[in-house]
Amino acid sequence: MYYLNNAATTWPKPSCVADAMRDFLTRGGANSSRGTSSERDMGTMNLILDCRMKLAEFFGGYDDRNPLLVTFTANITEALNIVLRGFLRPGMSVLTSSMEHNAVMRPLRALEARGVRVEVLAADREGSLHPEELEKLLSQKNFDLMVMSHASNVCGTVQPVKEIAGICKAHGLPLVLDTAQTAGLIELDASALGLAALCFTGHKGLMGPQGTGGIVWEPEFASRVEPLITGGTGSYSHLETQPEDMPDKFESGTPNLPGLAGLNAAMTWLKETGIENISRKENELGEHLLEGLTSLAGMKLTGKQDMKDRVSVFAFNIEGFDNGILADELSLKGFETRPGLHCAPIAHKTLGTFPQGALRVSPGYFNTIEEIDAFIRELGIRN
Numbered sequence: 001m002y003y004l005n006n007a008a009t010t011w012p013k014p015s016c017v018a019d020a021m022r023d024f025l026t027r028g029g030a031n032s033s034r035g036t037s038s039e040r041d042m043g044t045m046n047l048i049l050d051c052r053m054k055l056a057e058f059f060g061g062y063d064d065r066n067p068l069l070v071t072f073t074a075n076i077t078e079a080l081n082i083v084l085r086g087f088l089r090p091g092m093s094v095l096t097s098s099m100e101h102n103a104v105m106r107p108l109r110a111l112e113a114r115g116v117r118v119e120v121l122a123a124d125r126e127g128s129l130h131p132e133e134l135e136k137l138l139s140q141k142n143f144d145l146m147v148m149s150h151a152s153n154v155c156g157t158v159q160p161v162k163e164i165a166g167i168c169k170a171h172g173l174p175l176v177l178d179t180a181q182t183a184g185l186i187e188l189d190a191s192a193l194g195l196a197a198l199c200f201t202g203h204k205g206l207m208g209p210q211g212t213g214g215i216v217w218e219p220e221f222a223s224r225v226e227p228l229i230t231g232g233t234g235s236y237s238h239l240e241t242q243p244e245d246m247p248d249k250f251e252s253g254t255p256n257l258p259g260l261a262g263l264n265a266a267m268t269w270l271k272e273t274g275i276e277n278i279s280r281k282e283n284e285l286g287e288h289l290l291e292g293l294t295s296l297a298g299m300k301l302t303g304k305q306d307m308k309d310r311v312s313v314f315a316f317n318i319e320g321f322d323n324g325i326l327a328d329e330l331s332l333k334g335f336e337t338r339p340g341l342h343c344a345p346i347a348h349k350t351l352g353t354f355p356q357g358a359l360r361v362s363p364g365y366f367n368t369i370e371e372i373d374a375f376i377r378e379l380g381i382r383n
Contacts, residue, residue, distance in 0.1 A: 006364030033234025060189030090115030127157035155303025156313030286312030
């Protein structure tokens with residue numbers, strides 16, 4: 001088996017992730033803030049706090065990396081919904097990009113139907129936004145929020161977030177960043193960038209299990225967002241209204257505690273391995289894959305044609321082949337990829353690959369040069 005679908009979820013995970021989840025389920029397992037001061041109860045509370053602290057440090061959280069400004073969600077889609085649906089009201093306006101995943105576009109279209117004005121800033125055919133165009137737009141129109149993906153899940157293009165964040169800050173525009181494809185690969189500092197909220201998922205570059213994610217909040221912005229879900233938090237039990245204190249405000253119900261145990265272990269692994277080492281290896285694999293892809297006849301590579309300002313996510317079509325049929329044929333030879341529209345139709349329209357989509361290949365840290373070579377050989381045989 002050749003796993004080349006890391007943009008969907010990284011695999012395999014570091015062995016410590018499964019070990020930590022198993023340990024929680026077999027030796028810990030107490031619910032959070034819903035017991036006594038027993039060893040198991042305190043163990044769960046300490047686990048959650050430890051994970052918050054690691055994430056606050058990793059993402060450059062606000063107020064001296066205050067862990068209480070990190071809230072957990074089931075995934076980044078839920079995180080984005082919490083922010084967008086909790087902040088935007090009828091009559092407000094929001095700006096996004098033409099490279100977004102449906103985790104952004106579908107909530108925005110639903111809000112649009114309820115009276116929120118949605119405007120899309122167009123990227124070029126390589127999937128890149130141009131800061132000068134954002135500056136021009138903001139000098140002409142006012143918005144209440146901007147939300148954008150740091151990198152495309154279709155073609156890997158990384159946006160100039162530092163420049164965009166600076167422009168947003170100068171115009172007093174809160175910026176929400178979707179880091180699904182960059183967290184764990186590119187250094188991020190929410191406080192230094194001045195982000196209103198940084199949304200992350202645990203199961204991709206952070207190397208954790210599915211069912212984990214969260215939000216790193218700017219405190220004043222968090223105070224302006226209404227919780228999407230209300231209910232029991234294990235705290236303030238005398239109140240019939242939702243607590244305003246963080247992180248309780250956005251964390252009703254029992255979280256995915258085995259998943260957080262795995263994510264906590266993954267964050268330790270990331271620190272020990274080094275994000276720079278992970279990024280370096282993935283870039284080396286990407287360069288090797290890119291060289292092989294561009295050597296094939298009939299190759300139509302989507303987006304950027306080099307490794308500058310991108311992560312190792314590649315989408316392409318080969319002349320004469322349907323990308324879905326090609327993906328199926330490759331899977332019979334053990335190569336796991338992803339064809340189609342990748343839950344991002346607006347991005348494919350921007351890139352010129354709608355409605356047929358493309359075949360996406362995304363190597364990860366645990367892949368090898370030999371696996372990349374085997375993939376290119378198999379494509380060459382079919383070509």
